[in-house]
Amino acid sequence: MEYPKLRRLEAYPARQQGRDMVALRDPQGYTRNLVLLPPNVYFIASLCDGTRSLRDLQAAYVRRFGDLVTSDQISSIIAELDRKMLLESETFLAYKRRMDQEYLALPNRPMISAGSGYPADPRVLLHQIRQMLLEAGEPQPLPDLPLAAIAPHIDMDRGWECYGRLYSLLGASIQGDRRPLVVILGTCHGEMEGYFALTAKNYLTPFGLVETDAGLAEGLARAAGMEGLGDELSHRSEHSIEMQLPFLCFIFGGADRFRLLPITCNSLHAFVSDRRSPSEDREVAAFISALKGLLSAMEEEVFFVASADLAHVGRRFGSPLPLDAVILSSVTAKDKEMLRPVEEGDAEGFFGYIAAEGDSRHVCGLPPIYAMTKALDGRRGNLVHHGYWFDPQEGSAVTFAGLVFPR
Structure with a gap:
């Protein structure tokens, strides 16, 4: 060579x-x-x-x-x-x-984060989720399961409090015996073709198989003018969607108590560099329009989740200097400023904040948060919790947040 x-x-x-x-x-x-x-x-x-x-x-x-x-x-x-x-x-x-x-021939997507991002043993996992929600305290429930949420996708141990606070609230807000369609938009951390990709594969979890609504996936892809389902291989090793499934199984009462529509979301860095709204792109606009159509047709039974971490700062993520308390305090303050437009239902304001920074804080959750907020079309959200995981040895940190968008 x-x-x-x-x-x-x-x-x-x-x-x-x-x-x-x-x-x-x-x-x-x-x-x-x-x-x-x-x-x-x-x-x-x-x-x-x-x-x-x-x-x-x-x-x-x-x-x-x-x-x-x-x-x-x-x-x-x-x-x-x-x-x-x-x-x-x-x-x-x-x-x-x-x-x-080998992957494309499988009917079900295998777990890739079990044993690393969360416990692989279902009994240990169940105990851990119960403990996380118990430590979160008694939430003030919403009148119903919210229309949408933003959740971290960092490892469970590292996002413990945020996961606990968010899913405690979601679980307490479920009314009646429902089997919703859960649409998860997850950051794709690897390479993928196109801006969005669906899959017809079911997702395996330690609690059993979560069924993907293949018919809806195909219908959404057609409505968005996609070729097939897009780059299905982007789901193979991506953890962002998988990290939500144990919690969803827990709050809904089992892996068979909800249907899944998993969507990987590609980087929007080219739009950040050009200071150009992603919605100006035909492919992005068509997919968001298809999501709006899905929401309009199924609002009473659909629940959206943007699986999204926020800033990635410090030596591990390319900074020549380790992170200290002063810099971390500034990063968390900027996170909350950045999330304010999201709480107000302003996807373009959220994108504009990151673009103005040149995405210098490496916000990996930009694509799913932007797409979901845009699809929610102005609906307002509430911040449930903001947190971070700090590694003093590496001098690096990842920030994340939980938000809900009431119906």
Whole structure:
């Protein structure tokens, strides 16, 4: 491989047995485990952009570190990166094709966050959710299950209080014996084609199988003028939709007590860069119009969830400096300013706030929050809780919030 190219991976500082390392994570999920590289090896990997030859990499290494490295050593490093499926190569593409075909042949989407984002054992999971809701205290219930909510998708342990406060309120507000259609719009953290993608696959959970309404998925896709259901593979390793399902199973009384319409949402970064509203794009506008049509036809039985974390700040997310209390306080204050338009039903105001910042705080929940707020067409929401998870070792934080939009 004369001109190696690194795949799109997340990189952040890490330590292993007291040594500084760089961790690589695959948001597409083809490489399930973290790959830890020494900084000098990561330096080589980071230069693999498809335009540099092995000789270029060798010369850059010598300039950077002042150490001699042979062409055979460079070739060996590239071969190891390829073996770990970190490069865009024939090796990886053949592996990806096999994995994709196996997934598309499945009737149900397997769990990918059980055992990491939440407990895999249903008894442990049930106990944890009960404890989270108990610690949230007795909420003041709404007259009915709200029309929509915004929820975190961070790991349960890290979003404990926010999950507890939000789902305690939702559970207390359910009236009667209903089997609603739950439409979950979730951030897609990996690569996907198009701005939105549906799936006909059911979702597996520790509490059983949650049925996807395949007919409605197909109808929504047709109404939006999509080709098929869109990029169904975007659901394969995306955790944002899955993270809501254990809580929904709990508050509705089982995996068979609601129907699901899962939707992955692609990045809107191009619109942020251009300072242009996403609604000016034909594909985005058509999909939001289709969501509005669904809401109009099924308002009494539909419940929307935007599965969305907020800011990602600190060293893990690209900042050269670790996060401190002063910066974190500023980030949380900006979050609340940013969410004010959402509470007022103003999707464009929410987008405009992030665009004015150049998305410098890396708000991963922009796509689902924007799409849902736009589809709700001016309906107002209420902030239930705002929180954050802070990692003092990495000097990084993720913020999140719970909001409800009453009927």
